[in-house]
Amino acid sequence: MSAPTLHFTVDCRQPGYHVYHMTLTIEHLPKGKHTLTLPVWTPGAYKIEDFARHLFDLQVEVNRQPVEVHHLAKNQWGFDTFAEESQVVVRYKVYAYELGTHGNHLDQTHAYFNGAHLFFLVDDYKSTPYEVAIAAPAGWQVSTGLDRVDNQPFRFRAPDYDVLLDSPFEIGTHRLLTFTVDEKLHEVAIWGHGNEDAQQLLHDLEAIVKAQRDLFGGLPYDHYTFILHLSDRGTGGLEHLNSTTCGTSRFAYKPRKNYRRVLRLLSHEFFHLWNVKRIHPEMLGPFDYNREVYTHLLWAMEGFTDYFATLTLRYANLFSVKEYLNVLADNIEAYEKKPGRYVQSLAESSFDTWIKLYKPDDDSPNRTISYYLKGDLVGTCLDLELRHRTHNRYGLDEVLRRLYQRYGAHNIGFPESVYQETVEEVGASSFQPFFDQYITGTAPLPFEHFLNYAGLTVERRYKRPDHDEDATEQSSQENPVPWLGIEAELREGQLIAKHCYTDGPAASRLNPGDRILAINGYQVTTLEELQHRIVLDHHIGDTVEVAFFRRGKLESVPVTLSAAPPDDVKIVPVKEPTPDQMALFETWLKSPWNS
Ligand SMILES: [Zn+2]
Numbered sequence: 001m002s003a004p005t006l007h008f009t010v011d012c013r014q015p016g017y018h019v020y021h022m023t024l025t026i027e028h029l030p031k032g033k034h035t036l037t038l039p040v041w042t043p044g045a046y047k048i049e050d051f052a053r054h055l056f057d058l059q060v061e062v063n064r065q066p067v068e069v070h071h072l073a074k075n076q077w078g079f080d081t082f083a084e085e086s087q088v089v090v091r092y093k094v095y096a097y098e099l100g101t102h103g104n105h106l107d108q109t110h111a112y113f114n115g116a117h118l119f120f121l122v123d124d125y126k127s128t129p130y131e132v133a134i135a136a137p138a139g140w141q142v143s144t145g146l147d148r149v150d151n152q153p154f155r156f157r158a159p160d161y162d163v164l165l166d167s168p169f170e171i172g173t174h175r176l177l178t179f180t181v182d183e184k185l186h187e188v189a190i191w192g193h194g195n196e197d198a199q200q201l202l203h204d205l206e207a208i209v210k211a212q213r214d215l216f217g218g219l220p221y222d223h224y225t226f227i228l229h230l231s232d233r234g235t236g237g238l239e240h241l242n243s244t245t246c247g248t249s250r251f252a253y254k255p256r257k258n259y260r261r262v263l264r265l266l267s268h269e270f271f272h273l274w275n276v277k278r279i280h281p282e283m284l285g286p287f288d289y290n291r292e293v294y295t296h297l298l299w300a301m302e303g304f305t306d307y308f309a310t311l312t313l314r315y316a317n318l319f320s321v322k323e324y325l326n327v328l329a330d331n332i333e334a335y336e337k338k339p340g341r342y343v344q345s346l347a348e349s350s351f352d353t354w355i356k357l358y359k360p361d362d363d364s365p366n367r368t369i370s371y372y373l374k375g376d377l378v379g380t381c382l383d384l385e386l387r388h389r390t391h392n393r394y395g396l397d398e399v400l401r402r403l404y405q406r407y408g409a410h411n412i413g414f415p416e417s418v419y420q421e422t423v424e425e426v427g428a429s430s431f432q433p434f435f436d437q438y439i440t441g442t443a444p445l446p447f448e449h450f451l452n453y454a455g456l457t458v459e460r461r462y463k464r465p466d467h468d469e470d471a472t473e474q475s476s477q478e479n480p481v482p483w484l485g486i487e488a489e490l491r492e493g494q495l496i497a498k499h500c501y502t503d504g505p506a507a508s509r510l511n512p513g514d515r516i517l518a519i520n521g522y523q524v525t526t527l528e529e530l531q532h533r534i535v536l537d538h539h540i541g542d543t544v545e546v547a548f549f550r551r552g553k554l555e556s557v558p559v560t561l562s563a564a565p566p567d568d569v570k571i572v573p574v575k576e577p578t579p580d581q582m583a584l585f586e587t588w589l590k591s592p593w594n595s
Contacts, residue, residue, distance in 0.1 A: 004028045006122055011135040012111040012171060018097040020106060022118060024090040031084055034123055038075045039165065039289030042116035044238045044276075045102040047358040048292065050074060051117045054104070058092040075290070094118055099231065101238040101245040110172030110191050111136065112229070112245075114238070115165040116289065126161045126286065136171050143170045143189035145225045145243030162286050166241045166277075170227045179206045181213065185223045192230030194250025201253075204318055208267050211316035215308070215397055216274055216404060224273075226266070237265050239272030263318055264327070268309035275308070276301040278408030279400060281416050298350035299439065300419055303375010304396070307383070310376075314589055321591045325456070325571040331377055332447055332458060333569040339502045340368045346375060347440045362512035365487075366502045374445075378438050381450040382423065383588070385434065388453040389427045392587050398426045454588055455574050455581030460566035465528075466536055476568035482540045483564035486510055488527060495524060497548070509557040511550065518547040534561065 004026050011021040024036075038052045052075040060069050060079045063086050070078040081088065094117060096106040104117035119130070134142050134154045145167040146156040158164035170189045177188040179202055186209060188202060205226065213219050225243040230250045237246040246265050252258045276284065280301060283293045295301075310327050313319040319327075335341060349357065349371045356368050383396035399422050407414045423431050437443035447458050461476035485504010486497045495516040500507050510516075518524060519533040538544060540563050547556045574581070582593040 002028050003128055004030070004122070004125065005131075006125065006128060007131045007133070008119055009133045009135060010111075010113070010118060010169075012106055013135055013137050015106050015108055015111060015137065018095055018106045020094045020096055020111075020113070020118060022090075022092050022094060024088075024092075024120060024122070026086075026088040026090075026122060028085045029081055029088050029122075031081055031086070033078060033080055034088075035072065036077045036079075036090060036120040036122060037290065038120055039116040040075055040291070041289065042102055042114050042165065042238075043285070043287055044240075044272075045358070046292075046298075046353045048354065049102075051104070054095040054117065056093050056095070058090070061089045061091075062086050064089075090120070099229070099233065099247075101229070101236050101247050110170065110174065111140075112168065112170050112191070112227070114168045119161075119164055121161055121289070128160065130158045130161060130164045132156045132158070132164070134169070134171060140172050141174070141176065143174065143176060143187055143225055143227060144168065145223075145240055147222075163241060165287075165289070167243060168227060168238070168240065168245050170245075177202050181206060181209045182219055184219055184221070186226070187223070188226045188228060190228045190230065192250060194230040194248075194253060196230065196253040204263060204316075205266060205270075207316040207318055208263075208270055208312065211312040212267075212271055212274075212308075215312060215315070216401060220278065220409065221273070226270075235261060235265055237269040239269050239277060241277050242273065244269035244272070260319070260323065260327075263313055264306075264309055267313050268305055271305050271308050271312065274404055274408060275305045275400060278411070279403045280408070280413050281419075282413035285413060292354045294351055295416065296347040296350050296440075297416055297419060298353060299346040299371040299375030299378060302372050303346070303377075304379040304400070306372050306376040307379030308397070308400075311589075314591070321589055321595050324589065328377075328380060329458070329569045329571045331373060333565075333567065335369075335373055335377055335445070336460075336569075337365075337501075337565050338369055338373075339366045340364070341374065341444065342442050344368045345440050345442050346371055346378065346438070349374070362499060365499050377445055377447075381438070381445060381447070382431075382434065384450040384453045384584070385431075386423070386427050387584050387588060389429055392584050394426050395588065399423050402426065451571065452574065453581065454585040455577035455593070456571050456585070457574050459570045459572050461568040461570070462564065462566055463568045464535060465532055480540065480563035480566075481535045482538050482542065482561035484510070484534060484544075484546070484559055485562065488516060488530060490527060493525075495526070495530060505562045506546070506557075506559045509559055510546065510548065513550075514555075515549040516546065517549065517554075518545075520545050521547070 007025045009023040040048050040050050058069060058077060060067050062081050067079050072078045096104040099105045102114060104113045142154060146158055149155040149157050170191060172191060175190040177198060179186050221242040227245040229247040233247055235248050237244055246269055248262055252262050281295045281297050283295045310324060314324040349369055379396060387395045402422055420431060420435050438445060451457055461478060462481045463476045464481060484506045485501045486506050487499040488495055489498045497510050497512055497514040497516060500510050500512060516524060524530045524533055538561055540561055543558050543560045545556055546559050585593055
């Protein structure tokens with residue numbers, strides 16, 4: 001008996017209704033009970049999303065006759081066939097009005113979808129090829145990582161279900177730019193307009209591709225597609241096997257300070273084609289789309305991707321050494337502000353991502369640490385430690401290369417213990433204390449210790465709002481400034497306490513959601529006013545009266561100001577670097593010491 005053939009049609013010809021009309025045609029389906037199962041999550045976004053909530057009007061015909069459909073679970077339907085081989089046609093509709101890189105969006109301007117929103121797994125045919133035909137409004141084109149069938153513009157083929165779900169589609173009148181590296185076509189599909197310089201973007205993407213290719217020694221795909229959404233939303237991305245979707249604000253491309261974030265996003269998502277899409281623990285592919293999959297290694301998958309994203313921007317000469325070190329300093333500052341760094345380890349942060357990082361609450365900074373942020377910093381420290389121990393012969397990139405050669409290139413996941421073993425093999429020594437302290441433990445990262453290998457150290461200072469920008473003195477000072485220990489935000493014109501840090505003086509007195517009104521009886525209406533009243537008019541140890549509305553009732557509490565954490569962190573060279581320190585700096589950052 002031949003294997004069934006599986007063919008989806010995605011009809012988006014009535015985009016104003018935000019509904020895809022889906023048809024799944026199955027030929028040669030053998031006799032028996034059958035299931036249609038829609039994923040509850042999509043890889044890269046570790047959150048149960050229950051895409052089936054948008055699905056409606058499901059009908060099944062077997063050999064042209066309507067049959068009874070059994071709703072077996074929230075995301076699963078069943079039907080029976082009685083002939084030895086049957087033709088089955090499944091029709092259903094999916095509402096699509098969630099913009100976002102993980103999302104599913106159909107409107108008058110385009111169709112964008114991730115396969116997990118639309119494509120059923122038929123029985124357990126995971127390794128069977130799936131075909132997709134797109135029916136689009138006149139004048140629309142399709143960009144996706146999937147291969148075309150016979151070069152037809154609207155027909156695509158995935159070798160298996162995992163690749164089908166790993167290939168988002170952008171369909172519309174988007175701009176399509178291209179460049180080639182190693183004779184491989186790279187398409188850039190841009191939906192939306194803003195203050196981007198498309199030619200600059202193309203140049204920078206090519207530089208990123210080349211720098212990362214050089215790090216791994218080749219490009220493991222036939223073609224690559226960047227899907228770029230410019231809208232009024234924030235920054236985010238999702239990685240795929242030979243494509244990525246990145247979303248940015250329309251106006252994220254100027255000034256340079258904002259564009260640096262765009263470059264880091266693009267570099268991060270591209271680096272993922274190796275790290276996590278090919279180099280990954282066993283749990284991260286092939287996937288179970290029906291439930292959470294647990295790994296302790298997301299710090300290596302996401303944090304190290306962040307680390308190499310910025311480092312390869314440096315290697316591509318898109319970031320200067322100063323820009324690179326400023327990103328590192330900002331990360332150190334952010335990490336040292338989070339009380340959660342003493343509570344949650346990186347391994348736990350990874351394992352619990354489904355219920356913590358992807359479901360944050362007001363108290364998250366006190367109890368959790370991001371595996372992106374700390375993972376990036378651990379990557380920095382581990383790279384420097386490896387370079388130091390191997391006398392500058394190997395760095396963390398060698399760990400990734402070996403994992404790629406042994407597992408990623410063969411499309412197999414590794415057991416979790418392999419990560420530390422490979423680090424120890426490259427470093428030719430034990431890294432047990434390093435892993436115990438910084439990965440499974442919550443010991444604070446001693447940045448000075450690791451940066452000293454490269455002749456660098458950390459300077460922690462404090463900004464004062466009364467600094468005179470025209471004066472020549474330093475923009476910050478060594479003396480801490482007073483603080484309340486809360487992070488406030490302006491919400492619809494109201495000053496609201498967002499986070500109350502457990503190591504701050506107001507932790508047990510102010511609550512998230514309190515609407516701050518006055519300090520010592522004087523009204524504060526903006527973040528700046530609040531900061532000025534605390535920092536300019538008071539000293540550490542002073543007690544101030546904070547007035548606020550809590551659930552609509554006027555309240556007031558005294559708070560004794562303590563010292564704020566540093567908010568002006570810089571990486572600076574040590575005074576008299578040794579030749580070893582300079583050599584390590586130069587190989588690590590691919591830049592002369594004096595640059
Ligand atoms: Zn990522």
